[in-house]
Amino acid sequence: MGRGRLQVDGEIIEEIYSIQGCNLKIVPRVQVNVITREREETLIDQVLGGDEGAYSHLIDAHKSYAYTIAYKILLNRPEAEEAAQDAFIKAFQYLRGFNRSARFSTWLYRIVFNTAISYKRRRKGTFQDINSAVGLSGDVGGRELDRSDSHQHVHAALAGLNEADQLAIQLFYLQEMDLQEVAGIMGQPVNTVKVRIHRARLRLADELKRMLKEEALTL
C-alpha cells in the first residue's frame, strides 16, 4: 500500500493507494483531506460564528476516520454510516462546549465511539443482518481478491479477542493513530490501552500459531 499527497487550494489531499497484482495498477482507495490544526481552528471559529457551511470542511476531513471507527465497532456499513453521521451532528450541536486545548479529532472520534457503542447496545436482542455476521474484517465484496491467507487468519484470530482489546489494537494500527489518541477515543487511561494492545498482540500470536498448526495437520 502506498500513499501520496498533493495540495489543492491550500488543503492537502491525501490519497492512499493499493497495488493490485503484478501490473502495479494504482487504485485510489480512500481520499482523506488532511487539514492543519490552524485551519481546523479557523473552521471551528467560522462555524461558531454562524457559518455552518464551514462545517462541511471539517466533515470532509474526518469522515473517513469517523466512519472507519464506527464500522470497526458495528461491523455493518449502513449502521456505521448512520452512527458516524449522528456523531457529526452531535459534535456540531455541542461544538460551543468543545475544549479548545484538546484536539478536535480526538473529541469527535470519542463521540463517534460512544455513538457507535450506543448503537451496538441498542442492537442487542435484535436480529443482525447477514453482512454483519460475515466476520470481523467485514471486507465483503470486492476485496477478497487481494486478501491473503494470513489476512484471513489474523482477522479470524482477532474475532477471538474480547471486544475492547479488538478495538484497541485495530484503532492503534489504523493509520496515524497513536496511543494517546486511542486512549482518548476509548476513554481509558493510556496504560490500560497499552496493556490491551500488548495482550492482544500476544493472544493473536498464540491463536495464529494454533491455526497454522491445525491447518498444517489437515493438509
Add this chain to the structure above:
Amino acid sequence: MNKRHYTDQQLLDHIDGLRVLPMETLRQSPADLERLNVLLKIQKVLSSAHLEAPSAQFTARVMSRLHQSVEKPGVSYRNGIWLLMGVLVAVFVMAGMLSGGFFDSFSGQLPGKVMPIPGESFKLQLPEISWSGKVILEIIVVINVALALFMLDRAVLRPYFLRRRLMHH
C-alpha cells in the same frame, strides 16, 4: 533445541524498533524465530488496515440534518421532568392520605367460593381472603417511588451526564 532465548516482550520491542536482537542468536533458536515470524505477520496484516470510505452523500446528509435531534425517541428531558414531578406529587398525596388514616377503614374480606368437585359428594370451600386498602395503597406508593427513581435516572441524570461529558471532554 526448542528453548527460547527471548521473551515475547523482547521480540515485540525488536519489532517496534526499541531494541535490536542479534540475528545469529535468533537463528539458533527455531522457537524464537517462529514466534518472531508470527508476530511480524500480525504486525504486517494489522498495519495494512485501511480506512473505510463512507458514501458519497455522507457530508450532504450530515449538513441537511445539522439541527435535527439525534437522540433516539424516548422520554424527552422536559417531559421526563414533568412525569417525575407528577409521580412525586402522587406519592406525596398518597403518603399524606395514608398517614392521615384516610384508608384505615377501607378493608374487608373476599368471600371464599364453594367449588363443587365433579364425581364427588363433597364441595371444596376456598378460604376467605382479607384485604386492606391501606396495604394496597402502600404497595402502590412503593411502586411509584421505584418509578420515580427510574424516571430520575432515565430522564434527568443520564441526559445530564451525557451532555456534561460531551461538553467538557
